[in-house]
Amino acid sequence: MERPLAGRLIVLGITGSIAAYKAAELARLLIAAGAEVQVAMSRTATAFIGPLTLETLTRRTVMLDPLELLPDRRIGHIVAADSADAVVVAPATARWLGAMANGLADDVVTATCLATTAPVIVAPAMDGEMYLHPATQGNVERLRGFGYAIVEPETGPLASGQVARGRLAEPAAILGAVVGALAGRPVREPDPERRPPAAREVRDDLAGLHLVVTAGGTAEPIDPVRFIGNRSTGRMGVAIAEAALARGARVTAILGMTSVPDPDGATIVRAPTAAAMRMAVIAALPEADALVMAAAVADFRPRAVADGKLARGAGLVLELEPTEDILAEASGLAHGRAERAADPSARPVLVGFAAETGSLARAPEKAARKRVDLLVANDVAEPGSGFGTETNRVTLVTPGREPEPWPLLAKREVADRLLDRIAAVRAALDAQSAERPAADAPADGSER
């Protein structure tokens, strides 16, 4: 099938005419032609067709008010106006034509048209005499003067019983006008981040999985006001939490110092120091199906914390002691539990991170030493990777296999690929458990 609007974003403005019900068919045709559709409705239009119908068809939240903000606090109609390839107003009422002709932006459809430089296509619909009134005709002429394309109403039976010109043009004809207005123009704003947000694809392939993820850096106190910290923002760990939540997992996020918003929907545990993080991880371990240690845990902390703020002196020598290796300890506890139960599934999938500078040569040894199932190694000195960036280039290390270098990806994409691998390890552990020879079961048949 031909998709003349592939990749386009079309704003469909609906105003309060009985013909508003036909806007659902127009939305369907625009989508079938390849467009993404963002609906904006005047309040009166909602009396004729429910926003739910249009949200279901377009998978985007309908804009109803010029004052509305998107979930990320951007102004909805401005984002729509700036990213739309075209705005099509169908049906356009006599009142709306008057408001638009005079630039009175008190409804979201007028506001969007005023704010956009994209082509605007207008399909009026009203009673015959209303359409012929010099006021209406004058307004239509003014809109033509703005460069708007007018899809003239058709002659036919109207809601009033009258047979006259005023019936909304057929949706196929309006679609044709949109396609015609865009011929030869490049897609205006292909970046989905700059468009009004579409509903995320709903997946629940991780439903039933409890993921415990650590994120951010720890802060090891020197005195009441100072600490030893690191450049971790928590972005990678939080991306893993968010991706897992979006796929139906239950998530406990153990957070050190982070500078990104907390993952919405996770159980949040604050753990500002290595010692606090160790306690939180060990407490969460028995309930975890997977443990992902994405936090940048300090390797050293001051041996003693000064009670009062250290005064400036000639200099300062800090004595540091090593912190506990949380991942190694958690891994030891987890493997111990699985071995005692003689059940490979009686432990979480164990995932570590290794931030290196320069070479990733130490990563396989680190994976083996910490007895993890997966180790995500990255060179934090490389541009586009590491602290505070939106992207990451990582190498996945699986004990006993060749390291797998992944391309430069958005952190969310790294998160989703990692979750795919975690799910595969989880499934393998559960399968090994199911296939245990019967001899493994206690001879007396008792429960363990």
Ligand code: CTP
């Ligand atoms: N880690 C931990 N506890 C620590 C230090 C690190 O649990 N005290 C975890 C990190 O969260 C990460 C993994 O161990 O998942 C690897 O961290 P990294 O600092 O690269 O390794 P180290 O064990 O510190 O090894 P090295 O100092 O030799 O680089």
